[in-house]
Amino acid sequence: MIGAIIGDIVGSRFEFNNTDNFDFELFTRECAYTDDTICTIAVADAAMKCVPYGKSLHHWCRQYPTPMGSYGCAFACWIASNNPRAYGSYGNGSAMRVAAIGWLFDTLEQVKEEAMMSAIPTHDHPEGIKGAVATASAIFLARTEGKEAMLEAMREYYPEWREPQLGKNPSDETCQGTMPIVFGIINKATSFEEAIRYAIAVGGDSDTIGAIVGGIAEAIWGVPEEMQAKALQYLPFEMAAVVNWLYRRKSLIEINYDNFPEYSPLNPIALSVAEGGAMGSPGNVKIVESDGTSYDFNLYNFHNETLKAICPSLIECLNGNPAIWKEVDLGAGNHLFIKEPYYKEFRRRLKVYGKVRPSWIYQNWMRIVHNMLSKSHL
Ligand SMILES: [Mg+2]
Numbered sequence: 040m041i042g043a044i045i046g047d048i049v050g051s052r053f054e055f056n057n058t059d060n061f062d063f064e065l066f067t068r069e070c071a072y073t074d075d076t077i078c079t080i081a082v083a084d085a086a087m088k089c090v091p092y093g094k095s096l097h098h099w100c101r102q103y104p105t106p107m108g109s110y111g112c113a114f115a116c117w118i119a120s121n122n123p124r125a126y127g128s129y130g131n132g133s134a135m136r137v138a139a140i141g142w143l144f145d146t147l148e149q150v151k152e153e154a155m156m157s158a159i160p161t162h163d164h165p166e167g168i169k170g171a172v173a174t175a176s177a178i179f180l181a182r183t184e185g186k187e188a189m190l191e192a193m194r195e196y197y198p199e200w201r202e203p204q205l206g207k208n209p210s211d212e213t214c215q216g217t218m219p220i221v222f223g224i225i226n227k228a229t230s231f232e233e234a235i236r237y238a239i240a241v242g243g244d245s246d247t248i249g250a251i252v253g254g255i256a257e258a259i260w261g262v263p264e265e266m267q268a269k270a271l272q273y274l275p276f277e278m279a280a281v282v283n284w285l286y287r288r289k290s291l292i293e294i295n296y297d298n299f300p301e302y303s304p305l306n307p308i309a310l311s312v313a314e315g316g317a318m319g320s321p322g323n324v325k326i327v328e329s330d331g332t333s334y335d336f337n338l339y340n341f342h343n344e345t346l347k348a349i350c351p352s353l354i355e356c357l358n359g360n361p362a363i364w365k366e367v368d369l370g371a372g373n374h375l376f377i378k379e380p381y382y383k384e385f386r387r388r389l390k391v392y393g394k395v396r397p398s399w400i401y402q403n404w405m406r407i408v409h410n411m412l413s414k415s416h417l
Pocket residue numbers: 073074075108246247
């Protein structure tokens with residue numbers, strides 16, 4: 040997601056003042072975050088907290104009513120309305136805000152579904168939805184299967200790509216006008232920075248092309264640490280907090296025989312265990328501590344005494360669910376235990392989704408627990 044934010048910030052000063060210079064300075068005092076970053080943060084926040092995307096977009100955009108470059112007219116009306124309705128848009132705004140969805144979900148099906156949900160509060164035209172679904176899917180596929188497999192899949196969405204030519208890209212703020220140049224750039228670039236430079240120097244809707252290209256490029260090449268640090272300096276604290284939260288929750292620390300003394304004893308507020316013979320991976324344990332740090336290991340890799348040292352709470356749960364822990368069935372031999380003070384809130388959040396199956400909870404519990412622990416303000 041930081042890649043999208045970098046593309047937006049770097050492109051911000053060229054949105055209404057295009058350049059065809061490939062060697063421009065990336066970060067200057069004229070740069071700022073724009074609507075693309077605000078909406079990207081709003082979508083990330085919604086996905087992590089399991090609140091509706093429309094509600095989060097409305098909330099965040101009202102918090103930041105006058106970003107550099109301002110909001111598009113129809114979207115500004117949507118923000119101003121107390122009863123906002125989708126307006127059939129196929130603008131590229133649906134594609135520029137979905138980066139986090141490509142990172143937060145574990146299957147392509149989930150990514151597509153969530154991307155669609157993030158588009159429809161405003162961009163409910165088929166091309167608007169397609170732009171969001173293609174962008175989030177591209178990020179997911181790039182990080183799980185690599186650039187070539189991703190590009191091949193993207194031909195299904197946009198068969199014709201435009202070769203990037205400096206200064207030659209027409210101004211076009213639609214999804215169907217933007218995505219062919221995005222994939223032309225990604226196809227040609229060989230690094231994150233090169234992709235960002237093409238995104239800006241081709242001209243057109245610079246900050247938004249920057250955001251879409253940046254989000255996908257990050258999933259292919261990663262983002263140099265210095266660029267991340269520079270971009271974060273442009274963000275208000277509460278936006279940076281959402282960015283940091285997203286990356287922290289993505290890092291699951293794997294406990295093994297070499298590193299367990301460093302982390303022991305783990306002090307979970309929630310943990311899942313897969314019995315022997317459980318569906319998924321038998322013996323797998325996942326742990327979340329109160330600051331959101333998360334761990335992963337297999338209990339069959341350790342002797343009982345070692346397990347006791349690694350995580351006394353796990354032994355308590357395995358030995359019959361003491362009062363302080365509440366059990367939630369995850370189906371097919373998988374169990375979730377949540378510490379009493381957090382259990383009530385977990386149940387409350389689960390209700391938002393209506394009647395859900397244990398297998399759904401199995402897939403989503405960690406995200407919901409992380410959302411509960413998230414410090415930002417929605
Ligand atoms: Mg913008």
